[in-house]
Amino acid sequence: MDFILSPSLLSADFANLQQAVEMINDSQADWFHIDVMDGMFVPNITIGQPVVKAIKKHAKKPLDVHLMIMDPDRYIQGFKDAGADILT
Numbered sequence: 001m002d003f004i005l006s007p008s009l010l011s012a013d014f015a016n017l018q019q020a021v022e023m024i025n026d027s028q029a030d031w032f033h034i035d036v037m038d039g040m041f042v043p044n045i046t047i048g049q050p051v052v053k054a055i056k057k058h059a060k061k062p063l064d065v066h067l068m069i070m071d072p073d074r075y076i077q078g079f080k081d082a083g084a085d086i087l088t
Contacts, residue, residue, distance in 0.1 A: 005030040006064050009055070017051075018058055025060045031086070034060055036079070038069040047074060049075070049082040056083025064088060 007029050012020035024032055034052060039045040047060075056063060062085035069075065069079060 003032045004013045006033040007039045008033040008035055017055070021055055021058045025058070029061065031062045031064045034063055034084075036065060036067050036069060037070060040070045042068045049078050052084060053082040059083075062086060 005028065007018070007024055007027075009020060009032060021032070032055065034055065035046055036048065036052075037044045037046040047082060052063065061064075063083055064086040065079050065084035066088040067075065068077065076087060
């Protein structure tokens with residue numbers, strides 16, 4: 001059975017985000033899963049375009065950016081420009 005392994009950075013220690021990125025780079029994971037939450041579409045607030053851009057600088061695998069935000073179409077280009085390879 002073929003599948004894609006995409007661990008979420010939401011469970012990472014945000015004080016050591018680069019360490020989490022390097023761990024995934026060195027793992028058998030296929031992609032990075034990045035949950036973007038705006039506090040309106042879902043109650044939590046997580047990361048935005050600047051953090052995605054920072055992760056992209058160190059990631060050696062595609063970024064699957066999961067937009068759980070209001071009006072996601074307004075932000076598609078911004079997340080693409082920040083380095084998202086896949087938008088969910």
